[in-house]
Amino acid sequence: MDINARIAARLGALRRQRVLSLEALAQRCEVIRSMISLIERGESSPTAVVLEKLACGLGLPLNALFEVTLTDSAPLVRREDQPQWQDPQSGYLRRNLTPDNAYFPVQMIEVTFPAGASVAYETGQRDPGIHQQIWLLAGSIQIRVGEQAYSLQQGDRLGFDLDSTTAFHNPHPEPARYLVLLSSKGHLP
Incomplete structure (x- = not known):
């Protein structure tokens, strides 16, 4: 589909x-x-x-x-079965690595964020019950969480609760690639 x-x-x-x-x-x-x-x-x-x-x-x-419910609990999810979505505005590409399943208390997403791209989530009512970890695998990126700005380089990790606005910006000439882990506060990794 x-x-x-x-x-x-x-x-x-x-x-x-x-x-x-x-x-x-x-x-x-x-x-x-x-x-x-x-x-x-x-x-x-x-x-x-x-x-x-x-x-x-x-x-x-x-x-x-983006969650997809699998009918079985197979331990292997092939790359072609991991849904990808591209933001038509910024061009960022997200790939869900974890199916929506009771056996997976955390969600993993791989993101490729293009050079020069920006996305700002200004929604005021964020979910305080969700914790997000970002691990930068390649490139560099700037992330704003509420009023705090962070500049991440390859290998850096940033963790925060989804309870305020967030903005992502890649002012660099190369794309950034990062892994996102989402967990409910009851299942912090």
Whole structure:
């Protein structure tokens, strides 16, 4: 299944689970109703910022919109079975490494962040129950968490709770590649 179709199905299912109309979700997340409808029908390729707003409106972390439930608990997930999504605005590429499964209390995501790219998640209502670790595998990147700015070099690790705004910027001529680990506070690695 195409990643936009997968996001469309997941968004629609999560909205219906919460018994929210398109209008109610639009008011919660400040995304216009018609945009949500287009996304749910798989007719729009949403940006990372729009997806973050939708996830917050649903009371979930962004990664919840990318989760894939596997029918078995096979220990091996082949690269071609790991969903990839590219932000149409910044060009950043994210690949989910961990399936949505009760056996996995943490989620792993690999991100390739292009040279010159920026993404700012300004959503005020972040999930304080989620902890994020970023381990920079290649390149360098600047990350702002709330009012605190960090400059990461290859091998650096940054950990923070998802309870404030965050912004990512790569002012360098090479892409940055990093691993993201997400865990609920009850399952900190």
